[in-house]
Amino acid sequence: MTNTAAAETEPRAVVVEREMAHPPEKIWRALTQPHLVAEWLMKGDFKPVVGHRFDLRADWGSVDCRVLVVEPNRTLSYTWSAHGLESVVTWTLTPTGAGTHLRMEQEGFRADQQQAYQGAKFGWPRFFAALEQVVARIE
Amino acid sequence: MPATPDTLFRTLADPTRRAIFERLCRQGEQTVGALTARAGVSQPAVSKHLNILKQAGLVRDRHEGRQTHYSAQLRALAPLIDWTSKMTGFWQARFDDLEDLLKRMDQ
Numbered sequence: 443m444t445n446t447a448a449a450e451t452e453p454r455a456v457v458v459e460r461e462m463a464h465p466p467e468k469i470w471r472a473l474t475q476p477h478l479v480a481e482w483l484m485k486g487d488f489k490p491v492v493g494h495r496f497d498l499r500a501d502w503g504s505v506d507c508r509v510l511v512v513e514p515n516r517t518l519s520y521t522w523s524a525h526g527l528e529s530v531v532t533w534t535l536t537p538t539g540a541g542t543h544l545r546m547e548q549e550g551f552r553a554d555q556q557q558a559y560q561g562a563k564f565g566w567p568r569f570f571a572a573l574e575q576v577v578a579r580i581e
Numbered sequence: 582m583p584a585t586p587d588t589l590f591r592t593l594a595d596p597t598r599r600a601i602f603e604r605l606c607r608q609g610e611q612t613v614g615a616l617t618a619r620a621g622v623s624q625p626a627v628s629k630h631l632n633i634l635k636q637a638g639l640v641r642d643r644h645e646g647r648q649t650h651y652s653a654q655l656r657a658l659a660p661l662i663d664w665t666s667k668m669t670g671f672w673q674a675r676f677d678d679l680e681d682l683l684k685r686m687d688q
Contacts, residue, residue, distance in 0.1 A: 456665050456668045456669050456672065457669075458669060458672040458673055458676055460676050460680075462680065462683065464683045464686075468683065468686060469679075469683065471686075472679060472682055472683060472686070478682065478686075481678070481682045482675060482678035482679040482681070482682045483675055483678075483679075527586060527587045527590050527664070528590065528594075529590075544676075546672055546676075548668055548672070
């Protein structure tokens with residue numbers, strides 16, 4: 443019960459999660475091999491190497507990215523910069539009995555402020571929690 | 582003129598500025614002095630942050646005698662809220678495509 447309550451009050455940025463009937467190793471390939479990434483996300487020259495810069499290209503424009511975290515079959519994180527907007531996309535793969543729980547979180551982040559990364563990491567989602575209360579008052 | 586999402590992002594990316602804005606959201610109108618007392622930074626720094634928030638349309642000022650009172654403009658957040666719901670839709674569609682790909686990878 444306490445877990446449920448914690449999940450409900452957990453502050454969120456942009457979060458999408460889904461149970462996938464496939465093992466983490468296979469999903470990891472789809473997240474990291476460029477010819478596979480092109481099939482579900484966008485075309486790009488991704489390499490699973492921390493610090494690697496790459497572009498993701500779509501017909502509406504491109505996204506500048508830089509790899510931040512690579513933990514094979516578990517965690518993948520990269521910056522996502524499009525339309526002048528800086529954010530961080532983090533993929534988390536958790537094995538389940540039937541496959542994998544896949545979670546994507548996109549958080550706001552200012553790239554020119556490396557030392558504030560932890561602050562941004564925790565500060566931004568908390569801000570969104572405040573935002574939700576604010577939105578409730580707008581309506 | 583409403584601020585664009587990238588202006589709002591940049592404006593709110595600074596933790597101190599965001600904290601000032603959050604306090605105005607929660608506690609209503611306040612003076613620079615009242616905000617400075619709890620911001621942990623100098624009054625000129627708070628004034629500078631308020632000015633940037635004002636340029637983004639996130640706060641409004643009201644002069645009363647020698648005091649300036651600041652209040653949060655919640656409607657200015659609308660582009661940011663739109664952005665988060667658009668991105669959520671984008672990623673949900675990408676998850677659908679990813680799932681299709683995973684099925685095809687089975688052969």
